[in-house]
Each structure stands twice: as C-alpha cells, then as structure tokens.
Amino acid sequence: MAYDAVVLVSFGGPEGPDDVLPFLQNVTRGRGVPPERLAEVAEHYQHFGGVSPINQQCRELLAAVRADFAANGLDLPVYWGNRNWDPMLADTVAQMRDDGVRRALAFVTSAFGGYSSCRQYQEDIAAARAAVGPDAPVIEKLRQFWDHPGFVEPHVDAVRSALAQLDPARRDSTRLVFTAHSVPISAADSAGPHGGRYTAQLAETARLVHAAAAPDLPYDLVWQSRSGPPHVPWLEPDINDHLETLAEQGVTGVVVSPIGFVSDHLEVVWDLDTEALDTAKRLGVDFVRAGTPGTDPRYVTMVRELVRERIDPDGAELRRRLGELPMWDSCPTVCCVPPRRPS
Numbered sequence: 278m279a280y281d282a283v284v285l286v287s288f289g290g291p292e293g294p295d296d297v298l299p300f301l302q303n304v305t306r307g308r309g310v311p312p313e314r315l316a317e318v319a320e321h322y323q324h325f326g327g328v329s330p331i332n333q334q335c336r337e338l339l340a341a342v343r344a345d346f347a348a349n350g351l352d353l354p355v356y357w358g359n360r361n362w363d364p365m366l367a368d369t370v371a372q373m374r375d376d377g378v379r380r381a382l383a384f385v386t387s388a389f390g391g392y393s394s395c396r397q398y399q400e401d402i403a404a405a406r407a408a409v410g411p412d413a414p415v416i417e418k419l420r421q422f423w424d425h426p427g428f429v430e431p432h433v434d435a436v437r438s439a440l441a442q443l444d445p446a447r448r449d450s451t452r453l454v455f456t457a458h459s460v461p462i463s464a465a466d467s468a469g470p471h472g473g474r475y476t477a478q479l480a481e482t483a484r485l486v487h488a489a490a491a492p493d494l495p496y497d498l499v500w501q502s503r504s505g506p507p508h509v510p511w512l513e514p515d516i517n518d519h520l521e522t523l524a525e526q527g528v529t530g531v532v533v534s535p536i537g538f539v540s541d542h543l544e545v546v547w548d549l550d551t552e553a554l555d556t557a558k559r560l561g562v563d564f565v566r567a568g569t570p571g572t573d574p575r576y577v578t579m580v581r582e583l584v585r586e587r588i589d590p591d592g593a594e595l596r597r598r599l600g601e602l603p604m605w606d607s608c609p610t611v612c613c614v615p616p617r618r619p620s
C-alpha cells in the first residue's frame with residue numbers, strides 16, 4: 278500500500294480570549310457537559326489569556342517530525358489538523374486533496390484506546406473526509422502507542438528528574454502518582470474491542486514507567502479533569518482526593534506523572550500545576566509534576582517508526598513495544614462504541 282502523506286491530528290485549543298467560548302462549544306456540542314462546568318473551564322483558559330499551549334506544542338512537534346523525516350530520508354509531507362480548533366481537520370484534508378494526496382497515515386496525539394482518545398479521532402477523520410467529498414484522501418490512523426519506548430522512556434526520564442527534586446531523606450514517605458484524563462465509567466468499560474482497554478493500557482504504561490524509573494517506590498494510577506454532569510459516574514479517585522488520602526497515610530512528597538498525555542497542555546498546566554499543586558500545598562505535601570514527551574527526540578523518532586511499520590516491506594519486524602497487552606493496527610468496527618448518553 279502506498280502512502281503519500283502523514284497528518285498530525287490533535288485536539289486543538291484556543292489562542293486568544295475570543296476563541297475560548299466557541300472552542301468550548303466545539304468540544305462539548307451534544308456531549309451533555311453542564312453549563313457550570315463549561316463556565317469553570319472557560320475561566321481556566323482565561324487565566325492564561327485565553328491561550329491554550331496545545332497548538333504551539335503541535336507546531337513544535339510538526340516542525341520536529343518534518344525535520345526528523347527529512348534527516349532520515351522519509352520523503353512524506355506532514356500536515357496538521359485539529360478536532361476542535363484551527364487548523365480544523367476538514368480544512369487540512371481539503372488542502373491535502375488540493376495537493377494531490379491520495380492516501381495518508383494519521384498520527385493522533387493520544388497514546389491510548391477509548392472513545393475520546395481513539396475512536397472519536399477516527400470519527401473526526403471520517404467527518405472531515407465526508408465534508409471534503411469523494412476525492413478526499415483515504416486516511417488511516419496509526420496504532421496506539423501506550424507501550425512504545427519512544428513514549429515510555431521520556432516519561433521515565435521525567436519521573437527520574439522530578440524525583441531528584443524531592444528530599445532524598447524522605448524517600449520512604451515519597452509516592453509516585455500517575456494520572457490520566459478521567460472518562461465516564463461506561464466509556465472505560467467499552468474501550469477497545471473487548472472493553473476496559475483505556476484503563477488496562479494506562480495500568481501497563483504506569484507499570485512500565487514505575488519499573489524503569491523508581492521500582493522501590495509505591496505507586497498509584499488516578500484520574501484528573503473530570504467533566505460531565507455530577508450524576509454520571511466517572512473514573513475515580515480524582516488526583517485531589519487522592520492527595521488527601523496520601524497525606525492521611527503519612528506521605529510527605531509526591532511525584533505526579535501525567536502518563537495520560539503527550540504534552541503540557543491546559544489539563545496539565547491548570548489541573549495539575551495549579552489545582553493539584555494547591556491541594557498538595559494545603560496538605561503540606563511536597564509536589565513535583567513530571568514532564569511529558571513534548572518534542573523529546575525519542576518521541577519524535579517514534580512517529581517515524583510508526584510510519585515505517587506501515588510502509589516498509591518488513592514493517593511488522595520494526596514494531597517496538599515494551600508491554601504485553603494485545604495491539605492492533607486498525608480498530609474493528611465494534612471498538613469503543615460510544616456509550617448511550619444518559620439524558
């Protein structure tokens with residue numbers, strides 16, 4: 278199968294105060310997020326002048342991937358389109374069509390399975406192609422990469438350097454805490470071809486990062502950034518509640534590693550660096566947040582490797598991974614079927 282382009286597909290974020298509300302409307306259209314929650318999140322964005330860091334992070338990743346492709350003789354143009362904000366994916370796909378692209382591979386900025394992390398991006402791609410029409414390029418999503426060394430190793434190093442900032446004399450009361458975006462329990466239950474994959478993959482990433490970075494420390498996997506109406510159950514505990522529990526147990530310091538994310542976007546700089554940090558301060562717990570892959574060269578190389586896996590004749594042999602959970606290239610149609618939303 279010949280491919281003639283790669284497209285980076287991401288979430289998108291506002292880049293000024295006037296973008297915030299229309300962006301949030303794009304994110305939450307038809308998703309039953311209460312207006313109070315929306316107002317609260319709008320404030321988080323306005324706190325940063327209405328600018329989410331995510332688009333700039335995508336520009337930097339795009340530049341790094343283009344440079345890496347060029348340096349390694351991979352002669353494919355790299356495009357970029359978002360789910361929720363400019364550059365919108367449909368505009369990007371129209372540009373790809375105008376440039377004569379026939380068949381492209383999509384790198385999505387989420388490592389995991391699940392509706393929000395995987396299936397919804399495939400729906401975004403399908404909707405963008407439908408908007409462009411019958412001559413839109415075919416676009417195939419690259420595989421999930423929760424256990425790829427190019428994703429795991431930057432998290433490992435980030436945990437190591439975060440730990441180095443805590444008092445070594447209090448290592449006995451230090452805890453490693455991994456976080457990921459909470460999702461409705463119904464979405465977690467239906468993640469992947471047989472359900473439960475979002476949490477299972479996160480548990481595997483946590484296990485791999487813990488084993489390589491700090492095997493002597495106890496660790497937990499908890500959740501952040503819960504949305505939705507209060508009566509709908511989401512994955513728990515929340516990081517803030519968990520910090521309370523840890524403080525009660527006598528924990529004096531935490532390294533918080535957001536393994537659920539690939540860059541320091543707003544869920545990281547607000548929900549962790551602002552909110553969770555405040556909670557930890559109030560509890561008298563030392564708190565260091567570990568970094569995310571961002572444009573780590575190993576992560577950038579991973580993008581090229583995922584593409585090579587699919588285009589090289591010996592591609593299957595190129596697959597690097599550290600975990601043991603089942604892995605697949607294209608999702609079956611029954612994968613991550615969106616749960617019915619309670620009204």
Ligand SMILES: CC1=C(CCC(=O)O)c2cc3nc(cc4[nH]c(cc5[nH]c(cc1n2)c(C)c5CCC(=O)O)c(CCC(=O)O)c4C)C(CCC(=O)O)=C3C
Nearest residue numbers: 288290304308318329330331387393394458504542543544
């Ligand atoms: C699993 C997951 C990821 C990780 C995978 C991935 O990376 O895609 C993720 C990432 C992100 N989520 C983001 C932002 C938002 N997510 C929201 C709402 C929601 N997220 C959900 C899940 C996830 N979200 C869900 C189930 C909802 C409820 C509404 C719905 O059913 O869809 C809302 C609405 C307001 C609110 O928070 O209630 C916002 C603004 C940003 C951008 C940050 C920035 O601007 O820098 C990023 C990277």
Ligand SMILES: [Fe+2]
Nearest residue numbers: 393458502544
């Ligand atoms: Fe989200």
